[in-house]
């Protein structure tokens with residue numbers, strides 16, 4: 326078996342599905358594994374492999390050790406090119422994990438320099454003069470400033486990264502990107518000679534990402550959102566480094582369950598549409614500040630829903646800033662809500678639900694961990710960056726893990742009502 330041409334490490338589960346979907350779109354058969362691989366983890370025959378972790382807001386030491394464990398495992402499988410996937414809105418805090426995990430993997434892979442490329446133009450994330458935009462607004466003016474775990478109140482990517490790494494951060498501005506791969510390669514070389522290890526790269530569209538991918542083709546470690554990964558995937562495809570297609574498991578029948586813990590602006594619109602179309606139950610820690618009661622109420626509601634034979638359903642804690650209190654359940658309110666939704670998922674699986682849609686990266690991580698899902702085959706996308714994931718072990722399940730800000734307003738309704 327030839328080693329996969331690319332090994333990705335994603336810092337959350339929806340980010341993992343996003344980058345896996347991008348590589349699949351480039352024509353690469355892509356395996357997606359959840360959690361650090363262990364002795365029993367098997368690498369399927371594939372062109373690219375993505376290992377999704379739940380380290381975006383994890384303690385720093387844990388995030389580093391998990392990234393290093395995945396790097397070691399991938400290197401042991403013969404992978405020589407690595408991609409570290411973080412959020413296109415650079416979700417992290419000053420004490421965040423992007424810098425430390427990138428530094429650790431670079432050191433392990435003996436990489437002297439890498440690019441920092443959060444741009445994802447198809448989702449409206451662009452970088453100009455080192456500043457990250459969400460649509461027409463700076464990141465710090467976007468709804469991401471209200472994120473419950475990683476409020477983004479700065480848009481200069483170098484300033485976001487600086488407190489997370491001891492190394493200086495450089496920039497390749499758009500004017501150089503537009504001159505093409507040779508100019509970008511020359512600039513990266515000049516920055517490397519100045520001792521710079523992290524280089525933010527401007528990118529406004531897919532052409533810019535193609536330039537960056539060509540210019541950085543010889544670097545062992547690249548980092549960014551799914552946009553640059555797509556450009557690298559296209560290069561691998563064009564080089565003929567593809568063709569190891571695995572079988573796609575069948576899509577399970579039956580009613581579906583939407584679980585939403587994301588409070589992102591897109592999710593809130595999608596949840597409103599889903600709540601109008603499906604029987605729904607809201608988990609509200611402000612009105613019921615007791616995790617045991619919230620859990621009990623949700624499980625009992627689902628039992629009654631199934632007994633009444635009402636089909637697909639929605640259970641959510643998603644709420645706009647005005648209806649949220651990040652300390653409603655004390656320290657760790659977010660994690661407590663993730664655990665409740667994960668318990669609902671476990672209960673739903675026991676009740677026979679085989680299609681589960683989860684909105685939110687942290688929430689998806691919690692759900693997949695309790696379901697014990699360790700690997701999936703990436704199948705068709707419902708919307709850009711939101712593919713169905715089919716389990717390869719029993720019980721056969723279809724999972725749709727939706728990044729907070731992805732998808733059209735009716736995505737949840739479409740996903741749950743129509744199997745592909």
Ligand SMILES: Nc1ncnc2c1ncn2[C@@H]1O[C@H](COP(=O)(O)OP(=O)(O)OP(=O)(O)O)[C@@H](O)[C@H]1O
Pocket residue numbers: 337339340472473474586587588589592609610642643644648649650651658659660661662663684685686687688689727728729730
């Ligand atoms: N009503 C609420 N009040 C406070 N926190 C909440 C509420 N509902 C959900 N949360 C927490 O907000 C966090 C949302 O993070 P999550 O990663 O799941 O979504 P997201 O950030 O929108 O998605 P992504 O990371 O894919 O962009 C979770 O920890 C969740 O438990």
Ligand SMILES: O=C(O)[C@@H](O)C(=O)CO
Pocket residue numbers: 337339340341343344411412413414445550551686728729
């Ligand atoms: O890059 C993105 O925006 C997403 O894949 C993501 O990381 C959501 O958590």
